[in-house]
Amino acid sequence: MEYGSSMYTAHLPWHAALLRFKDLAVDQPAPERMNVFGISGFPNREIVSSNILAYFFDPANPHGLKDLLLRSLWELLKERGRDKSRFPDDVDLSNCSVATEYPAHGEGAGKGTKRIDILVKIDDRVAVIIENKVDAGLYNPLHIYRHQLEGEGFTEPLTVVLHRSNGMTITAADDVNLGVSLFDLSYDDFFDRILTGLGEASLNADLRSVDILHQFIDNYSPRRIGQRMNESNTQIDNFLEQVKGVEGELFQAMEDYRTFTKLSREKMHNLYLSLAEDKSITVDAETFTLFDTYDWRPQSIPTARGLRYNLPGIDDWTINIEFLLVSLQETIERGGSAGTIWCKAFWAPKEGEWNLEKDALTSPFYQQLDKSIGSGDEAIRSAMREKREEILAQALECIRVTFTSNENG
Numbered sequence: 001m002e003y004g005s006s007m008y009t010a011h012l013p014w015h016a017a018l019l020r021f022k023d024l025a026v027d028q029p030a031p032e033r034m035n036v037f038g039i040s041g042f043p044n045r046e047i048v049s050s051n052i053l054a055y056f057f058d059p060a061n062p063h064g065l066k067d068l069l070l071r072s073l074w075e076l077l078k079e080r081g082r083d084k085s086r087f088p089d090d091v092d093l094s095n096c097s098v099a100t101e102y103p104a105h106g107e108g109a110g111k112g113t114k115r116i117d118i119l120v121k122i123d124d125r126v127a128v129i130i131e132n133k134v135d136a137g138l139y140n141p142l143h144i145y146r147h148q149l150e151g152e153g154f155t156e157p158l159t160v161v162l163h164r165s166n167g168m169t170i171t172a173a174d175d176v177n178l179g180v181s182l183f184d185l186s187y188d189d190f191f192d193r194i195l196t197g198l199g200e201a202s203l204n205a206d207l208r209s210v211d212i213l214h215q216f217i218d219n220y221s222p223r224r225i226g227q228r229m230n231e232s233n234t235q236i237d238n239f240l241e242q243v244k245g246v247e248g249e250l251f252q253a254m255e256d257y258r259t260f261t262k263l264s265r266e267k268m269h270n271l272y273l274s275l276a277e278d279k280s281i282t283v284d285a286e287t288f289t290l291f292d293t294y295d296w297r298p299q300s301i302p303t304a305r306g307l308r309y310n311l312p313g314i315d316d317w318t319i320n321i322e323f324l325l326v327s328l329q330e331t332i333e334r335g336g337s338a339g340t341i342w343c344k345a346f347w348a349p350k351e352g353e354w355n356l357e358k359d360a361l362t363s364p365f366y367q368q369l370d371k372s373i374g375s376g377d378e379a380i381r382s383a384m385r386e387k388r389e390e391i392l393a394q395a396l397e398c399i400r401v402t403f404t405s406n407e408n409g
Helices: 015-023 046-057 068-080 142-151 187-204 207-220 222-243 247-276 328-333 377-408
Strands: 096-104 114-122 126-133 158-163 182-186 280-283 286-295 303-311 314-325 342-349
Touching: 046 068, 046 096, 046 114, 046 126, 046 207, 068 114, 068 158, 068 182, 068 187, 096 142, 114 142, 126 142, 142 158, 158 187, 182 187, 187 207, 187 222, 207 222, 247 286, 247 303, 247 314, 247 377, 280 377, 286 314, 286 377, 303 377, 314 377, 342 377
Parallel strands: 126 158, 158 182
Antiparallel strands: 096 114, 114 126, 280 286, 286 303, 303 314, 314 342
């Protein structure tokens, strides 16, 4: 009897409880794109952020976005600045130099060397000091940075505290005056301005650089991170609402599925052993002998078993045939059901690495057996043997066509 038939479901108190999930409309979150900063394990490192920003601030770098980031910064500062004379209209943003960890030995620095996170010198007329605060608070000697640039001939350097924290307090220090030579700028405000011009600027830009910039914004934007957390909280609340009152039934369903996978693994193993007893198979007067067997997914749920057969007339290749059950998620994605047995076949060198889908014989690569794991053992075994002979016949035809082509050539 097929798995999932009335004989089985009659004993499942959770069956009716699970049906309620079909009737509930649940907004599924968009799958989150993998982010290189998150993957690398340095999502909030200040030095990583400074290096990325410095790369995009410099119009001469091969990102192709020209002065987009620098212009976005300049426009924001000019809008917020109380002294417009510090923002000359004829400044050439494309004529700039960008440095990170710039040494400052200005007045008050003492014996130690202070370092400016990012320094942008524009048109040999304007210096923009960027103090990049990713997680830490503001404790840096901004006036020393200013004195360093004044000593280099920049009479009115601008200082920007770029930060991710909504609660950061920024006050004037010595001769560094808020709104005049000192500016408070959040990552999100900066990112919003960049994004308003990114569409047009990216038309002729390097696509990889544009993607990196998007990933950087996604990973360093507090607002965007907060939105993702809110979406996660909504999904959690939705799930809790759905399972309210049927927690026991849901737990039983999970336990029964674990039992199903365990029993299915054992059943697949026994069926595989039966197939492996056939040391040779004759197809259209040609004999395929068993070369080897293997477990393809020894730790998966439930499992996959592989059989390797020598090819008649070919010494260094085999045809590999696999019968497998995959996870419930994967089998649904492939269009199957909980009990679907899958089969696939591919050519493989006896020595060296296998390239499964590139050297596939079956098309589509994953094929459904016409018997499920809930069928009787003998019915499944017969279906497997029939499928194996069908695949070997297909392999033999390919071999004959290849040899014929070579002879004619």
